Amino acid sequence: MEHDVVIIGGGAAGLMCALTAGRRGRRVRVLEHANRCGKKILMSGGGRCNFTNTGTTPANFLSANPHFCKSALARFRPEHFIAMVDAHGIAWHEKELGQLFCDDSSKQVVAMLLAECAEAGVLIETSCSVETIRAAPAGGFALRTSGGAMATESLVIATGGLSIPKMGATGFGYDIARQFGHAVLPTRAGLVPLTLSGKHQEHYADLAGVSVHVSARCGKARFDNAMLVTHRGLSGPAILQVSSYWEPGKELLLDLLPEHDIEAWLLERQREQPAAELRTVLADVFPKRFAQRLCEVWFTSKPMRQYSHGELPAIARQLAHWPIVASGTEGYRTAEVTLGGVDTGGVSSSRMESTTVPGLFFIGEVLDVTGWLGGYNFQWAWASGHAAGAVA
Numbered sequence: 001m002e003h004d005v006v007i008i009g010g011g012a013a014g015l016m017c018a019l020t021a022g023r024r025g026r027r028v029r030v031l032e033h034a035n036r037c038g039k040k041i042l043m044s045g046g047g048r049c050n051f052t053n054t055g056t057t058p059a060n061f062l063s064a065n066p067h068f069c070k071s072a073l074a075r076f077r078p079e080h081f082i083a084m085v086d087a088h089g090i091a092w093h094e095k096e097l098g099q100l101f102c103d104d105s106s107k108q109v110v111a112m113l114l115a116e117c118a119e120a121g122v123l124i125e126t127s128c129s130v131e132t133i134r135a136a137p138a139g140g141f142a143l144r145t146s147g148g149a150m151a152t153e154s155l156v157i158a159t160g161g162l163s164i165p166k167m168g169a170t171g172f173g174y175d176i177a178r179q180f181g182h183a184v185l186p187t188r189a190g191l192v193p194l195t196l197s198g199k200h201q202e203h204y205a206d207l208a209g210v211s212v213h214v215s216a217r218c219g220k221a222r223f224d225n226a227m228l229v230t231h232r233g234l235s236g237p238a239i240l241q242v243s244s245y246w247e248p249g250k251e252l253l254l255d256l257l258p259e260h261d262i263e264a265w266l267l268e269r270q271r272e273q274p275a276a277e278l279r280t281v282l283a284d285v286f287p288k289r290f291a292q293r294l295c296e297v298w299f300t301s302k303p304m305r306q307y308s309h310g311e312l313p314a315i316a317r318q319l320a321h322w323p324i325v326a327s328g329t330e331g332y333r334t335a336e337v338t339l340g341g342v343d344t345g346g347v348s349s350s351r352m353e354s355t356t357v358p359g360l361f362f363i364g365e366v367l368d369v370t371g372w373l374g375g376y377n378f379q380w381a382w383a384s385g386h387a388a389g390a391v392a
């Protein structure tokens with residue numbers, strides 16, 4: 001065979017797998033159908049790539065099997081990736097909540113991965129599409145590609161998810177999984193802005209650009225962070241995070257003042273500012289336009305002294321349990337990740353290898369493992385890529 005390992009997909013997971021296998025002396029070839037590798041890395045983190053999260057734990061991932069990610073994450077940890085970044089002299093900083101970003105540019109992360117691949121003797125072919133794959137009778141796999149036929153002992157599927165189709169995302173990895181008898185769990189957009197419609201949209205639309213610190217809750221998931229009003233609905237980290245847990249029909253609630261005992265605070269304001277109108281009092285804790293809108297649409301604004309004993313507690317309850325009636329999400333066009341994917345049930349959690357087709361591996365986002373916002377998805381790409389690269 002002319003290759004030991006062929007990796008389809010030159011993104012985060014594929015490149016990590018390639019350099020890891022290449023360092024072991026394996027003859028590795030990466031097939032990438034776009035005209036360059038790592039396009040999602042380049043656009044990530046607003047161009048600064050949030051390349052890991054120092055607080056990564058399995059609890060930061062969604063999967064039908066929450067235990068699946070544990071082994072790989074435990075063996076390739078954030079500090080391992082940080083060591084690589086440091087060895088390449090890439091300056092970085094922590095933004096918040098353990099999220100590490102390049103000081104300068106995501107390009108440095110792609111350049112680092114490509115340099116490591118080159119040093120490990122990895123061949124990378126861009127603008128290459130895979131036409132067919134079949135298991136060879138004598139073992140391994142035979143591929144027909146736009147660059148010709150090739151044979152390989154191990155085949156790694158690292159084609160990512162469906163988000164941002166214009167960046168080269170395809171469902172190819174899922175098709176290959178099905179071809180080899182693997183189950184693919186239903187996919188949907190994750191870390192994605194929510195859309196509002198009808199009167200729900202009308203209430204917010206002209207507030208586009210306003211940001212409010214909220215606690216967004218869906219079921220047991222809860223995220224305290226900024227919510228941003230957009231022209232189409234709601235975005236910002238708190239909404240993106242909770243969007244991965246939300247599906248049409250599920251209740252989505254906001255606590256608009258998560259750091260306050262709202263009732264006690266309103267009663268205190270009533271004592272201290274009896275002549276002030278509610279809208280003025282709320283403008284101390286919300287952007288002014290947002291406070292104004294709350295009083296136009298949902299509450300009656302009057303001087304604080306005029307609120308009865310029952311009214312302020314009712315306002316407090318409403319501020320703490322604010323229902324969001326989302327009509328949907330913006331979908332794969334703007335989603336950062338794809339939930340669902342290749343069922344981990346048929347994949348070894350330590351090797352990322354199919355349990356039914358020896359030599360076939362799945363890594364990164366194509367698998368049914370999806371991280372929170374904040375560097376977790378790249379950490380999964382590095383960890384799963386490393387796990388496969390160590391054995392493929």
Ligand SMILES: Cc1cc2nc3c(=O)[nH]c(=O)nc-3n(C[C@H](O)[C@H](O)[C@H](O)COP(=O)(O)OP(=O)(O)OC[C@H]3O[C@@H](n4cnc5c(N)ncnc54)[C@H](O)[C@@H]3O)c2cc1C
Nearest residue numbers: 009011012013033044045050160168172364365375377378
């Ligand atoms: C706008 C945006 C910003 C993001 N920011 C962050 C962030 O800051 N931090 C973070 O942790 N995560 C971030 N993510 C998520 C992160 O980019 C992905 O989870 C991660 O890239 C997944 O790695 P992967 O290697 O599995 O897939 P990808 O990186 O998507 O790589 C898959 C590769 O396979 C190629 N491919 C697809 N189909 C084929 C085919 N048929 N043949 C050949 N090649 C194919 C694609 O072109 C691509 O290069 C962001 C995502 C987006 C969309």
